[in-house]
Amino acid sequence: QERSTLTDSDIMAPDTSQEEKNTMTTMEVMEPDKDITGYEDEAARGTEQEKTMPLKAAFKYYRKAVFWSITISMATIMESYDMQLISSFYAFPQFNRKYGKQLPNGTWQVDADWQLGLSLASLIGLIFGVFASGHLGDRYGPRYVMIAAHCFLAGFVAIIFTAQSVEILFAGELLCACTWGLFAAATPTYAAEIVPMALRGYLTTYVNLCWVIGRILATGVLRGMLPVQSEWSFRVPFALQWMWPPVLIFATWFSPESPWWLVRKGRIDEARKTLDRLVSAPSGIVNNDHRLAMMQHTIALEHKLKVGGSFLDCFKGTNLRRTEIAMLSWGGQILPGFIIQGYTTYFFTLAGLAPSDSFNLTMGVFGMAFVGTCASWFLQPRMGRRTIYIAGLAIMLPIMWIVAFLEFAPNAGSNSSIKWAQSSILMIWFFTYGITIGPIPYAIAAEVGAVQLRYKTIALGRNMYYFLSIVNVVISPYMLNPSKWDLKGKAAFPAAILNQEYILLPATSVQVQLPCPEHFFQIDTPVATPHIHETQADNSKITxxxxxxxxxxxxxxxxxxxxxxxxxxxxxxxxxxxxxxxxxxxxxxxxxxxxxxxxxxxxxxxxxxxxxxxxxxxxxxxxxxxxxxxxxxxxxxxxxxxxxxxxxxxxxxxxxxxxxxxxxxxxxxxxxxxxxxxxxxxxxxxxxxxxxxxxxxxxxxxxxxxxxxxxxxxxxxxxxxxxxxxxxxxxxxxxxxxxxxxxxxxxxxxxxxxxxxxxxxxxxxxxxxxxxxxxxxxxxxxxxxxxxxxxxxxxxxxxxxxxxxxxxxxxxxxxxxxxxxxxxxxxxxxxxxxxxxxxxxxxxxxxxxxxxxxxxxxxxxxxxxxxxxxxxxx
Missing domain, CATH: 1.25.40 (Serine Threonine Protein Phosphatase 5, Tetratricopeptide repeat)
Incomplete structure (x- = not known):
């Protein structure tokens, strides 16, 4: 109680400037040998309060936090929207005529090298943006990072909208992707830090739903522009990106800052006000002082354990284990659907379907992924995330094998029934993806990292996805392009990662909270890990x-x-x-x-x-x-x-x-x-x-x-x-x-x-x-x-x-x-x-x-x- 009355100025050096105080982390503010027991009682009550709160009550009392999380996460739609545009434009005759070259058979096609370059521009920009987000987000907070990213994006969209050559289009994609990378790490971090544990799994996987929504919007817009026979068929979809920044800048400006980030910065009074702003419940039901003590105790404990706060610290000691799990869980999104999943519309077109049918089928594919993500919310509290993840991999791998082997059927190149069969099977694959390995990595990465390194752990996990996407992008155009290898359905042979995923992925749950993760990660080598069980006293025999x-x-x-x-x-x-x-x-x-x-x-x-x-x-x-x-x-x-x-x-x-x-x-x-x-x-x-x-x-x-x-x-x-x-x-x-x-x-x-x-x-x-x-x-x-x-x-x-x-x-x-x-x-x-x-x-x-x-x-x-x-x- 005496400790809680100290102000930031009391525990900082007298000669510390106000600017230095604002940028110092809690690790720097706290005395190195300060005992953490002062927070234990209230922190325990805060943890128990979150763990025992029913889901319905959590949605009722934290409806403001849910609203802000849903609103801020919509920034992810822009990243997904534009990435779907580029890969789908290769099926647009007008786009190919503007930026491609004519083939001997008289058709126009963007050269495989430039297909690779345009796709790499997005991924390279995303990687730089995600790394920048991990650094800037810890320094300035996710809220200001996203506001700045929206402002820059509004200007960069003009480059791709007016691009007259493939080189200018490449530069615009690279710059836009840098801002998308800021969103990619900031949105799941923000969602994880403003809601209680009971809602964290739902709101972090909602980010994946925004990703799917972006794909659906892009496919719908592209489907509607097919009849347009001019350059506006691909310039209008680019221009529609301008509708997002004004709305989201306004919403983000009035949104509350992450209370965890404020506590890490030592701004306790502001964190308390933010918690009060996020809660709509009587003090007897939700005690924000206990929640605040839980945050202080958690950060103090990590400071005592010397967790660190840099990207390098993510690969030291027990943090290495956490980083491996975040990176491999997100990497698993790419490997099971290697080559095909990022080029859905293009694959359908090359498989022999008409462009309109390709876009209609792609809309259905992403609609299945949308339903799957919503269904995952009902499975998470019942099955556990590791079980869902492994089950998804086990179902998806044989589906891709079936798609690949259908290509060896007689007259597969001219048989439309085989093409439709492959396309229909891929819809099942995308539904399985949407219910399992699509949303689950967001929840895993948001909770598996140490609090001090949560932002950077999410950034590294997301960048693992983009690194593997680069490998995918480098090979995919050559494997699918008719002027190169022209593999069609044979490109569906997936990478086998099931065994490694099963060994390394832990059994995280909605109730993961210190000290459980610290105890769980007191190991430095990959070993088979059992499910985490809550340690509760058995009161059934007490009189x-x-x-x-x-x-x-x-x-x-x-x-x-x-x-x-x-x-x-x-x-x-x-x-x-x-x-x-x-x-x-x-x-x-x-x-x-x-x-x-x-x-x-x-x-x-x-x-x-x-x-x-x-x-x-x-x-x-x-x-x-x-x-x-x-x-x-x-x-x-x-x-x-x-x-x-x-x-x-x-x-x-x-x-x-x-x-x-x-x-x-x-x-x-x-x-x-x-x-x-x-x-x-x-x-x-x-x-x-x-x-x-x-x-x-x-x-x-x-x-x-x-x-x-x-x-x-x-x-x-x-x-x-x-x-x-x-x-x-x-x-x-x-x-x-x-x-x-x-x-x-x-x-x-x-x-x-x-x-x-x-x-x-x-x-x-x-x-x-x-x-x-x-x-x-x-x-x-x-x-x-x-x-x-x-x-x-x-x-x-x-x-x-x-x-x-x-x-x-x-x-x-x-x-x-x-x-x-x-x-x-x-x-x-x-x-x-x-x-x-x-x-x-x-x-x-x-x-x-x-x-x-x-x-x-x-x-x-x-x-x-x-x-x-x-x-x-x-």
Whole structure:
């Protein structure tokens, strides 16, 4: 907590200039020997918060982050769009006539050397752009890198649009590709760093969907320009690239910066503001301070492990393993479809299909890839990425072999059926590509790299794809061009990489997060790696008593905290971090409950005649009661609330939050009691006197929420009456065992009367000018001392059967003590309530007479006055 109050200036040298501060990384800012344990508790909560968040909730609470990720990733469409144009223009007669030469048979064709040159221009530019993106992105952030790239691209498009020679076209392609390379590394990095782990796999693979969209748009535009018999048939598709930069520059300018990049730069306050901007959820659900601590802890841990931050560091130590995986996973996109996949339209044309049919079939191919990418989102959480990747390779390799062997069929060159068969099989190949090795490398590379090297790991992995594409591009024109080797379908023989991929690719999952990757990568040589399994404690065999002890420990922390604030008359606003930490502690206890200990009426019924009945019930009552004790500080319905002057000076949002949460847990207590009491006739309901305190405190919150003069009037009187009647009914049945607690029943009855009697005013103003909503002081015989009340209870015997077997003289004494000691006890007490109807309707006459016989000679089992002084701590 003390560390979190330091500013950037506190941990930098006094003579560091502002410009140097802005460019220094966290590794440079942090002291070399600084301990990382200061972030561990909050970082663990932040990691658990992301790992346990359901997918639907993640989309709901991080919808802003999803929007920005989708918008920024659209820059990838331009790269895919233009690369598809160049390879498809070779099937355009007008393009071939403008930039090619005439063959002996009278047709026009761009020379194979220039086909190679134009394709290489794009790939070489992409490689330079990706390397530049890895360096500039770490220095200036992905947001500013993409804005600059859009501005340059708008100018470079003019070169290819006006090119009058193949040489000028080559130069324009080279310059445009440099800007596309900036997008290629920046978009998956940005997507991975602004969304939580639950969404990271979906948003990074969405980048591949943008790639497919670019291909579909390019093919559609080209198909529409086929009837045009002038140079505009290929110049208009070039010009359409101008529609993207203005829109995306505007969107990127207003987008938030990557919080991970800000933390790496030591700009913690800006990172916190960015996280707040990306989240649309209450602080009780998504705690951005915990997420920020997770980022700080992760980066500090990598600094301690000397991860480094340069391209050279990607090939050192355990980072080499990460880099291999990123590069080989992306390289696998090229090798299975070697030669053919980048020249789809051209291949179909050379195979004998008409240009219009070639473009129609290409549209279908990329449509299959689009559907496949969407389908991969449903497979990832079920199958795992490594399984999907390997399965894709296993399916795609034989498909390419079939395409190749069909070329050896008799009359394959003139048989149109064979050409259509090859084309149809390739559509299956592209669907498999779209569902497996197309999107999955984006998710793998985005998560497998160290945080300090994530940008550069993605850059190296993507460049592996482009390096292999160069090999593909160098050979493809010669293998497919009719003036060269003219292999047609024989070019489908793929490279065999299945074995190497299987050995090296790890089993990453959506929950990959430090320290798991660091532990997983403590190796320096390629070995067969098993699937990663989450390391979680097995809580299935832990008894309710053990969880109850954890609740008591958490309650002790709550009481110590609230006592400090009450003694000093301070609002929780002065110590929000500790306030939220206590909330998190209680939430973690509930999340760790095994399924059989989660509250339900069935779970209660299964324990009705078990020694665990009391412990199970009190466990859940105490869980909600601890929350009430934490939130009651800002609820005037409690005696233990802060002075109203302190409450009024607190943040209205915090006060409203605390009062609503207090009521929420008080209602939960009411639902537990209302749904279980009378479910099975067992006496007593619980053998623990804490039930009196818990139900009394819940009644206070309910009264405050339903009373007509309460400033937090949010509950109907009928609803409040239902809960208070349930409390009274339950506690009355316990008075035969614990008579000295009758004062609680009396107070709850007074609360109920203050709801039912409309002319009865609220309690008068106290000396401290505060209103006590706990209970109205009713001037009646009920306000006599406790002894008189106990005597009144003893006289009332109207509903007890006159059977000696069930008389009070034979009522077994029920030992009451600390709950852990009661876990092993069995209650063999005959029910004094047998035959009674305990429905709430009996109490709606508003004559709340206590009608249970009890033994006046029973010893005092609990000194409630002393317990009140000690805060009812067991």
């Amino acid at each position: 309710p008593a053990a969880f109850l002890l954890r609740i008591f420990n958490a309650r002790n922390h709550v009481l110590q905290y609230t006592k400090q604030l009450l003694d000093a008359s301070l609002s929780p606003e002065t110590s929000l971090a500790q306030y939220q930490m206590l909330e998190g502690e209680l939430r973690e206890i509930h999340q760790s409950l095994p399924a059989e200990l989660v509250f339900s009426t069935r779970a209660y019924q299964l324990r009705t005649f078990s020694p665990e009945r009391t412990t199970f019930t009190i466990l859940h009552l105490y869980f909600h009661h601890c929350h009430c004790e934490l939130y009651r500080l800002l609820n005037p319905g409690y005696r233990e609330a802060l002075p109203q002057s302190v409450i009024y000076s607190s943040s209205p949002e915090l006060v409203a939050y605390a009062q609503s949460k207090c009521l929420e847990h008080a209602i939960s207590i009411g639902e537990i009691v209302a749904s279980t009491y009378g479910l099975v006739e067992v006496s007593p309901y619980v053998s623990d006197t804490s039930c009196f305190v818990i139900l009394y405190q819940a009644s206070c919150a309910i009264l405050y929420a339903c009373h007509r003069d309460s400033p937090a009037y949010v509950m109907k009187a009928e609803t409040a009456r239902r809960y208070l009647v349930a409390f009274i009914t339950t506690l009355q049945s316990l008075l035969s065992y614990f008579p000295r607690y009758a004062i609680y029943v009396k107070d709850i009855r007074n609360m109920l009367r203050s709801i039912d009697e409309p002319n009865v005013p609220l309690p008068a103003q106290k000396a401290s000018n505060e209103v006590d909503f706990r209970a109205r002081i009713v001037p009646s015989e009920e306000n006599s001392d406790e002894d008189n009340l106990v005597s009144e209870i003893a006289v009332s015997t109207s509903n007890v059967r006159d059977d000696t077997a069930h008389s009070t003289s034979q009522t077994a004494e029920v030992p009451v003590g600390p709950l852990p000691e009661l876990v092993e006890m069995s209650l063999h007490t005959p029910s004094t309530l047998e035959g009674q109807d305990h429905s709430f309707a009996d109490l709606e006459t508003y004559q709340y007479n206590l009608d249970l016989t009890m033994d006046l000679d029973q010893g005092l089992l609990w000194n409630w006055a002393d317990a009140l002084g000690s805060g009812f701590s067991i």
